[in-house]
Amino acid sequence: MTADATAEITGHVQWQAWQDGVLPPVERVRDGLWSLPVPLPDNPLRYVLVYALELRDGLALIDAGWDADVSWQALNDGLASIGHDVRDVRAVLVTHHHADHLGLAGRVREASGAYVALHELDARTVGPELDTYDKWRHGYVGHLVRHGMPDTDADATADAIDPDRLLRAPRPDVLLRDGERIALPGLDLRVVWTPGHSPGHSCFYAPDRQLLFSGDHVLPRITPSIGYLLQSVGDPLADFLRSLDKLTGYAVEEVLPAHEYRFRRLDRRLAHIARHHTERLAETLAAVTAHPGATAWQLAAGLKWSRAWQEFGLPQRRFALAETLAHLKLLAHRGEITEHAGAPGQPVAWTPAAPAAPAAPA
Template identity: 50%
Template sequence: MVEVTGTEQRAAWQRKTLPPVELVRPGLWSIPVPMTGSPLRYVLVYALALPDGVALVDAGWPTDDAWTALVDGLAACGYALTDVRAVLVTHWHADHHGLAGSVREASGAWIGMHALDAAAIKGRSDPGAFVSNISAWVRNRGGTDADVAETVGSVEDAARRFRSLAEPDRLIEDGERPLEGIRAVWTPGHTAGHLCFYDEERRLLLSGDHVLPRISPNITLHPGQTADPLGDFLESLTRTGELEADEVLPAHEYRFAGLRDRVAALHAHHADRLAEVTRLVAAEPGATTWELAERLTWSRPWSQVQGMIRRSAVGETYAHLEHLARRGAVRRSDGDVDQWRLA
């Protein structure tokens, strides 16, 4: 059974307010950092006491209000920004990695992340190329020029996002202990280099976006990828469920207990999703990825799934189709634009 342990966090989530800074265990705090304009509302940054300062797990969204919340949150824990010695990044997305470079500039802290996510940052160094690649990706999925205009954004938008993506000082591999008592667990899927951090003595899992209490992380097959991110996610999810964790500290929403049951629920969710996608392909042979995404069940009507969230929904649909193709259940017709049929 999944049991909510972050009761104040869940109450704040239900009120649509920011939760308080909390002492989770002696020497371990959660600091909510706002994500203005995002349905996720905030990211939970974790601060771990060190003999000579403090380490952060993730850093927050690269905005002024997020920066203020991070600085004030550290002060509530008894630390100044200059006390930060390390930033362990679960994955490269801006709500987690965005402020890491600014923290390093202010404190001299080192930044650590998995090598595959470090490579993803380098792959986004050219905003113009990114916009061109993602526009072609949208069209290949069956999107129109109007879909490109709605879901891709401008070169200027991309440049602003990419300026916040600081390259790491250290690469953290699976099984490594970047801090005493903290073991890195490589959990690909949401990103290729996603890391969880396992506190072995206190039996705590800092799960990033890999295991969340209420929703499944977005699993997208990005432009240029030829892998099976959903397959990677399901495999790493199984390994995560084998950890002896009494409590899960996710990057969004609220803390909870019952890791194995939550892992089982996520497996069941994706099994249902794969079955739904297969039924749609059978009912509409030759449909594009975009058309199939429009017909899938989402948490809100498709007309309300807009902008980058719509692109993420199409990417998630694409990841499920690719996983089914690798299992021999469906096949993609030749051509630039996706067309799917049962194999």
């Protein structure tokens, strides 16, 4: 979903690079603060913006990038261009556990002795032993089929996920909690827990500079993917909407996201993203009303996306299924629709909630 004028672009060089389809350059954002683009191979997001903050005795990184040789080389080249080396890194502060943010943290730690910090909720989802892969695959395929994906598509979707990258993500050394101050010399940075995109997603706020490192929680042009996944519990979309509200009113001069480009006018962007989900919830409710008894997969195929459903490959369709499920779960928690588990072996179906019985006469 494209943004309108709600996001005022400040990273003009990054924006131009995005328009041109190229990697942006390393940039000095403020004194002692650098933006280092790290490529994402074969990914439409193209790169992760890793931020390097100068300390009194080295560097702290916010996010690390995808674990690939080309990404590792770009990170090292970026550090060299600002007069540093990976061995100068003292800490890697990771906004969330997804592979494009956490992936290279292990290599950085091995090269420098830096600690890796991640919110405690996301730490629970990384690093199981490889011999659990079969168990994971069985559960993942079952989750997809249970929500309507055809068996052959579910098998192909699971086969396309790299088990080594999935199951051997680096474990964090430090567990972060909401509101705590990062204890690094010369750095004033606070953890702002913003669940939704992941259970432990966290932004980092620098109150002295009024900067917000927003990870994937708030981006200038697209809305982050909020999905209900195999490991999900509770209501991820409700968590995300509360997290948007939580940031409203923060004194933020500039937002430094992990993708795309820097921007201002945070409050307007927050409201724009919230409005998108309000509209999407209404569209999803209308689809359930028009097709009672449909599965999430069937409903996803009929919703509006950035491209036609027929143009989506399986990776895009699994994300679309997860996002549709997140909206269905929130509507169910609000009592507007009903989830039906059905008989064993039958997929979950969705119907409008039954109207409330009329009150008995007094």
